[in-house]
Amino acid sequence: xxxxxxxxxxxxxxxxxxxxxxxxxxxxxxxxxxxxxxxxxxxxxxxxxxxxxxxxxxxxxxxxxxxxxxxxxxxxxxxxxxxxxxxxxxxxxxxxxxxxxxxxxxxxxxxxxxxxxxxxxxxxxxxxxxxxxxxxxxxxxxxxxxxxxxxxxxxxxxxxxxxxxxxxxxxxxxxxxxxxxxxxxxxxxxxxxxxxxxxxxxxxxxxxxxxxxxxxxxxxxxxxxxxxxxxxxxxxxxxxxxxxxxxxxxxxxxxxxxxxxxxxxxxxxxxxxxxxxxxxx
Amino acid sequence: xxxxxxxxxxxxxxxxxxxxxxxxxxxxxxxxxxxxxxxxxxxxxxxxxxxxxxxxxxxxxxxxxxxxxxxxxxxxxxxxxxxxxxxxxxxxxxxxxxxxxxxxxxxxxxxxxxxxxxxxxxxxxxxxxxxxxxxxxxxxxxxxxxxxxxxxxxxxxxxxxxxxxxxxxxxxxxxxxxxxxxxxxxxxxxxxxxxxxxxxxxxxxxxxxxxxxxxxxxxxxxxxxxxxxxxxxxxxxxxxxxxxxx
Ligand SMILES: Nc1ncnc2c1ncn2[C@@H]1O[C@H](COP(=O)(O)OP(=O)(O)OP(=O)(O)O)[C@@H](O)[C@H]1O
Ligand SMILES: [Mg+2]
Numbered sequence: 001x002x003x004x005x006x007x008x009x010x011x012x013x014x015x016x017x018x019x020x021x022x023x024x025x026x027x028x029x030x031x032x033x034x035x036x037x038x039x040x041x042x043x044x045x046x047x048x049x050x051x052x053x054x055x056x057x058x059x060x061x062x063x064x065x066x067x068x069x070x071x072x073x074x075x076x077x078x079x080x081x082x083x084x085x086x087x088x089x090x091x092x093x094x095x096x097x098x099x100x101x102x103x104x105x106x107x108x109x110x111x112x113x114x115x116x117x118x119x120x121x122x123x124x125x126x127x128x129x130x131x132x133x134x135x136x137x138x139x140x141x142x143x144x145x146x147x148x149x150x151x152x153x154x155x156x157x158x159x160x161x162x163x164x165x166x167x168x169x170x171x172x173x174x175x176x177x178x179x180x181x182x183x184x185x186x187x188x189x190x191x192x193x194x195x196x197x198x199x200x201x202x203x204x205x206x207x208x209x210x211x212x213x214x215x216x217x218x219x220x221x222x223x224x225x226x227x228x229x230x231x232x233x234x235x236x237x238x239x240x241x242x243x244x245x246x247x248x249x250x251x252x253x254x255x256x257x258x259x260x261x262x263x264x265x266x267x268x269x270x271x272x273x274x275x276x277x278x279x280x281x
Numbered sequence: 282x283x284x285x286x287x288x289x290x291x292x293x294x295x296x297x298x299x300x301x302x303x304x305x306x307x308x309x310x311x312x313x314x315x316x317x318x319x320x321x322x323x324x325x326x327x328x329x330x331x332x333x334x335x336x337x338x339x340x341x342x343x344x345x346x347x348x349x350x351x352x353x354x355x356x357x358x359x360x361x362x363x364x365x366x367x368x369x370x371x372x373x374x375x376x377x378x379x380x381x382x383x384x385x386x387x388x389x390x391x392x393x394x395x396x397x398x399x400x401x402x403x404x405x406x407x408x409x410x411x412x413x414x415x416x417x418x419x420x421x422x423x424x425x426x427x428x429x430x431x432x433x434x435x436x437x438x439x440x441x442x443x444x445x446x447x448x449x450x451x452x453x454x455x456x457x458x459x460x461x462x463x464x465x466x467x468x469x470x471x472x473x474x475x476x477x478x479x480x481x482x483x484x485x486x487x488x489x490x491x492x493x494x495x496x497x498x499x500x501x502x503x504x505x506x507x508x509x510x511x512x513x514x515x516x517x518x519x520x521x522x523x524x525x526x527x
Contacts, residue, residue, distance in 0.1 A: 101425055118431060128426035131444040140440075141430040172525070192430075 050116040050195050051077045051227055053098070058107035060093055060251075067093045071107070071253045075196075079243025080218065080228035082259070084235070086274065089248040091231040092125055095198045098229070121194035125201050125231075127185030134160065134176065135169040138188045145192065159191040160184070162217060178205040186214060190221060197221060199230035203237060215240060235275065239263055247271045300498030307499055314476075319503065322480040325393055325467070326460040329400030333456060336401075337408030338449060342441045344409065345416040346424075346434040356413070362406035370403040371466030378470065391472040396480070399466040404456040411452040416441045419448075450519045454512055461508055481507075 053075040060068040068090045075081055083091050096102045098109060099122045113119075121141075130137050138156035143149065160166045163183040168176065173184060186202055199218070203211040211234075218241060222228050232238050238245065242259035247266065254268040266272050307315045344355065376382050378390040378398075389395045419441055427437050442449065464482035471478035473487060481504040488497035 096425075099429060101428060122429050124426065124429075128423060130423070130440070144430050144432055144436065 049077065050112045050119050051075060052112060053196070054108075054110040055098070056108045056110070058094075058097065058109065059105045060090070060097060060102065061105045066251060068097070068251045071248075071251075073246060073253060073256050075227065075229065077225075077227060080222050080230055080241050081244050081246060082238045082242035083229065083231045083246045083248060084233075084238055084274070085248035088250075090251045091248055092200050094248065095122065095200050095229065095231065099198050116196075119194055120196040120198065121189040121192045122198040123182075123185050123189045123200060123202050125204065127181055129173040129176075129181055129184065132173060133170050134165060134173050134184055137173045137184060138191055141188060141192050155191060156187075159187040162190070163187040164213060179207060179210050182206060183210065183214065186217065190217070190226075194226065196227045196229060199228060201231050201233065203232065203234065211237070247274070249274075296494045296498060299495040300502065303495050304499035304502040307503065315500070315503070317476065318479050318481055318484050318500075319507065321393060321478075322461060322482070322504070323507065325396045325480060326400060326457060328397045329404065329460050330453060330457050332397065332401040333405035333408050333460075334453060337405040337456070338412050338442055338452075339438060340405075341409040341412030341414075341452075342416050342438040342445075343434070344413040345420045345441065346437045356410075359406055359410045359413070363410050365403060365406065366465065367399075367403055367463040368465030368469065371399050371469030374399040374402060374466070374470050390470060391474060391478060393471070393478055395470040396467045396478060399470045400460040400463065403463060403466055404460050407459055408452055408456045411455060412445075412449055415448045415452060416445050419445050447519055447523050450515055454515055457511060458508055461504065461511075 055074070056072050058068055058071040059066070071094065083094065085091055093102065097104055099120060100109075100117055101122075130140060132140070135153065135156055138160055139149075139152040142152035142155055147155065157166060157169060160169055163186060165176075165180060165184055165187065168180065173181070176184060182202060182205055186199070189197060189199075202218070203214050206214060215237060218228055218230070222241075228241075230241070232241075239259070242262075244256060244258050245262040246256045247254045247262070247268065247270070249268075249270045254270055255262070255266060257267065262271070263275070266275060306312075344352070344359070374395060375390070377384045378387070378395055379385055380390070389398070420437065423437070423441070423444070427440065432440065462482065464486055467473075467478070467480055468483050468486065471480070471483065473479050473483040479487075481500055485497050485500045485504070488494075488500065
């Protein structure tokens, strides 16, 4: 992991410190006292993990449109899984299905434990910010998860520092720039300390420096044991982050390949064309 | 056009002019009887608004988020209740509170409390229907994100009420306007007793029927001024708060 100018110094120091702390599976563990979130097993420590995730014969139809067809794969614990594919391939729909925001038309999504719903979080392609301050936005899901007000605020503040928004904590969230909103949404999702974090194009509207900052946060989360499942259109980013690649095309999963092999030469003709920038939809 | 018509019209113009003069005079001298009527009007309508909001806003929010069989029917009924004639609302409360009625022993008929109840019943459906409409758009935007956080419809209600607070301010003002302007309900359950249950609208109705049009008009102007002032105040507060909250 490289240090960049763009990441605020404080945030970076924490990231680095946490990264190299032994046994640092906990995200955001900047306060020494164990938080109620851990006690309520919102995080997987101790209990059985929610991975592996097995997906079998997954289909999703919206009216007459077949958005996903017979998608099957297994996600194991480990490095980030990047879902790539052209516009309209079904990436966002797939993430929504996995996160139980949509109901599959057919097929199964099998998590390792039944209470998997509480131990995952998602960053949407178009983040939805509440009509509240930046800090209140970051604290909201923590309050929902049962944290006391003071602790939720403290944790939210720490999380904002990680994405370089601590200076804007009291500003109305909806007045932030697109990139700042995206970072706030990421901080808010990460604050939940999920075991699996779905990221739907987290860098879509970020400048290069902020993109790098987000990538480093993602890497830090992954290094601490959070399973990252992410979509992106930035092939350079996919190269930098991916442990494995799932290539979607027109609602079909064409391959699931370790990143090194995928970028050296994908198996499917479509993926090869996609990498050359020649595959349209 | 006959002479008497012309006389009549110039008489109306004079009425209007003298009404303004009378209204100014009432305000300038702070006529105690008028002030008492004015304050009672405000007290009754604001209390009714608070009561109706307590029920109507959460109900509206719940209807915005909940999906259940028969929801459409409930919405139609609620929208129809928005047009509930004040006299009918008054009559219903009258029947409840009259000596022979189920709540008769409370002895509330012809008291300001009865007027509060009648106005609250009148405007609660308005607040519920309008807030449902306002919050449904917000819920459409929030639903997926809140579900992702693990918040069900029940938990969404307070979130929507808070995040929709500025739009709800307008809903409250609509409710207040309706309460302050109605005459049928308070007349029936209040009885327009001087010094006790007489409010602006019933006073206006009385002066009109007595033929003192300038006084009636003056009271009307005063009532409009009050409603305007309340709206301006609320609008100012809303702008200031919205500026801070985005
Ligand atoms: N509710 C729906 N009704 C109809 N069509 C839908 C619905 N949801 C998704 N689709 C269609 O399914 C396809 C996949 O959508 P999805 O948002 O998953 O694409 P994506 O791979 O995320 O694309 P992008 O890269 O542009 O974000 C699109 O063609 C979309 O129009
Ligand atoms: Mg998408």
